[in-house]
Amino acid sequence: MTDLGTPLPLDGWAPVYSGKVRDLYVPIPSGGAGDELPSLATADHVLVVASDRVSAFDQVLEPGIPGKGALLTQLSLWWFAQLETVPNHLVDPTTAPVSLPASVRDRAMLVKPLDMFPIECVVRGYLVGSGWIEYQAHGTVCGVELPEGLASGDRLPEPIYTPAFKAALGDHDENISFEQTVELVGAETAAALRDLSLDVFRRASAVAEARGVILADTKFEFGADRETGEITLGDEVLTSDSSRYWDADVYASGNRTASFDKQIVRNWLSTNWSGSGEPPALPGDVVTQTAARYRELIERLTA
Known part of the structure; x- marks a missing residue:
């Protein structure tokens, strides 16, 4: 590409x-x-x-x-x-x-336009996805130590900041430590990005929870205003593509896999594609179900 x-x-x-x-x-x-x-x-x-x-x-x-x-x-x-x-x-x-x-x-x-920082500001509030896989092996998520005995989908004691380096288009973003973000943007900016990301995540989580929706994790992108240098929120924010959302009632019932995003697409593709060559076309029911999940999230949040 x-x-x-x-x-x-x-x-x-x-x-x-x-x-x-x-x-x-x-x-x-x-x-x-x-x-x-x-x-x-x-x-x-x-x-x-x-x-x-x-x-x-x-x-x-x-x-x-x-x-x-x-x-x-x-x-x-x-x-x-x-x-x-x-x-x-x-x-x-x-x-x-x-x-x-x-x-x-x-x-x-x-x-x-902003002068974008080369960092994906990822915040995780729950133990899920790649974080769960790492936790099982090492007791950490992106190098952040977590308490023993957590299960897949558990809420973390506190949200954690797990930044990534924004890779070139077509490459995978690379998880990095906070210390590496300091090397990339300096100590003051690195701390500001971390603190602002955690603050926005907590505020957004409260908004979502009041509407019966759980914000499990998300990623933010920030840049510097070209005139003032102020750290500014850019790109998309808290969408179904950049965030993992769950229905709070469904989560409470024990189902920790049904998310308001393209997980339906991921699940179908992982079952029907080897990972090499051109991926197959998505079937109509997968497209329809995915579109419905996107719409349902917006209706739940904005009603």
Whole structure:
């Protein structure tokens, strides 16, 4: 997969990046295509467009999940509003000198570019996934020591911060220690990223729990505001693609595997694909069930 695939053409906007599920655009100068092409480095605004593409195990799968891009954008915007005291990268499109293209308005966010930190700020509140596998072998999660006797899906005594180094597109992110984040961004910024991530996670967890939903884990991305240097929340936030959510009642009944995300896709793919070559197309029932889980989460949180 290349850094720039084949994003949808948008009048007045130039595509500058295409990831597994999102495409980035910057405004084309009013004078047209001159000697200096638009870029993320020089743009005042960036359009983040969430697609309906779905990925699992570092593969973009076919077909996509209908309406997924709009649903995840709606959820991000809702969470940014709940966290209004946390600086974020959103720009009000009603007052900006550029506008959202009508064709992608329901799945696009207008944002200001940030100098992004090369760290995935992962916070875990429950023992699950790769963390559970490591805990069984070493009693740790990403090197963080945990009490003995925990079971899969247990709530941790306190949320833990387990950062990762953001790998190049197509590669796996690499779990790193807090000390390594200090080497990457300096002690002050590393501590600020950790503390802010844990604070936002706790606040979001309380919001979700009040609605009968458990936030098991999530990842944040932050950047520095290019004018003030302020640490700013960017990318998507607390969506079904970046977070693991559970129904609190279902969890209490003992089912710790039913999540409001693409776990249905992961489960099907792990059973029906060896991991080599092109992955098979997703069957219709898997696509339908996944779309329903995305919608159900938004209805539960925002009702």
